[in-house]
Amino acid sequence: MSTIAKNIAKVRTRIREAAQACGRDPESVGLLAVSKTKPAAAVREAHACGQDDFGENYLQEALNKQAELSDLALTWHFIGPIQSNKTRPIAEHFAWVHSVDRLKIAQRLSEQRPKQLPPLNICLQVNVSGEASKSGCTPEELAALALAVSQLPNLRLRGLMTIPEPTSDLAQQHAACARLRQLRDDLNLELDVLSMGMSDDLEAAIAEGATWVRIGTALFGARDYGTPTH
Ligand SMILES: *Cc1c(COP(=O)(O)O)cnc(C)c1O
Numbered sequence: 094m095s096t097i098a099k100n101i102a103k104v105r106t107r108i109r110e111a112a113q114a115c116g117r118d119p120e121s122v123g124l125l126a127v128s129k130t131k132p133a134a135a136v137r138e139a140h141a142c143g144q145d146d147f148g149e150n151y152l153q154e155a156l157n158k159q160a161e162l163s164d165l166a167l168t169w170h171f172i173g174p175i176q177s178n179k180t181r182p183i184a185e186h187f188a189w190v191h192s193v194d195r196l197k198i199a200q201r202l203s204e205q206r207p208k209q210l211p212p213l214n215i216c217l218q219v220n221v222s223g224e225a226s227k228s229g230c231t232p233e234e235l236a237a238l239a240l241a242v243s244q245l246p247n248l249r250l251r252g253l254m255t256i257p258e259p260t261s262d263l264a265q266q267h268a269a270c271a272r273l274r275q276l277r278d279d280l281n282l283e284l285d286v287l288s289m290g291m292s293d294d295l296e297a298a299i300a301e302g303a304t305w306v307r308i309g310t311a312l313f314g315a316r317d318y319g320t321p322t323h
Pocket of ligand 1: 127129150172173256290292293307308309310311
């Protein structure tokens with residue numbers, strides 16, 4: 094078995110065990126493979142193991158990979174920061190966007206979503222840890238943003254996403270994910286998605302209700318930002 098195949102098997106086992114430990118159906122937790130900085134060949138290899146959903150952060154890199162992999166039926170998720178002048182290719186080339194944190198971006202994605210495609214699935218990114226440097230709307234901004242986004246015609250608001258402050262403290266991992274779930278529940282908008290949990294905290298995230306875990310390192314190995322791949 095290749096390293097990627099072994100890693101996928103390990104991550105699937107972690108997801109299944111975490112779901113079973115809290116009485117959840119393992120099928121209710123989707124695995125989003127985060128392939129940023131990794132070559133198209135790594136995505137192809139993961140797809141050969143039955144992985145269909147891939148997350149990318151950098152637009153040009155993602156578009157290049159999509160072109161190289163156009164023979165495969167893959168579902169692409171955009172999970173990185175979004176500049177307003179880059180919304181059109183995102184609206185045209187992705188099925189999901191997890192990182193919407195302001196209305197202007199959502200409006201542009203809705204206007205630019207091609208009419209022949211299904212609505213673009215949207216998660217609103219929330220900054221639950223309150224670090225000034227990170228993207229995501231504040232919990233205080235969330236209700237108004239969610240209501241406005243839920244009314245845009247070519248988007249389908251599915252839920253919330255967060256990137257908590259990295260910590261090895263399990264209680265803190267749980268607290269950040271529980272916060273996102275509570276914010277989702279308080280919205281009363283029938284949102285079925287919580288995008289939370291990465292390589293190091295997927296167990297806590299699943300215990301708190303994650304429906305997408307976004308896993309990069311545990312599948313594809315450490316990222317090398319020194320060598321440009323895009
Ligand atoms: C890179 C990235 C991930 C994957 O993180 P790992 O720790 O490598 O699993 C998940 N979500 C987002 C938004 C990312 O940018």
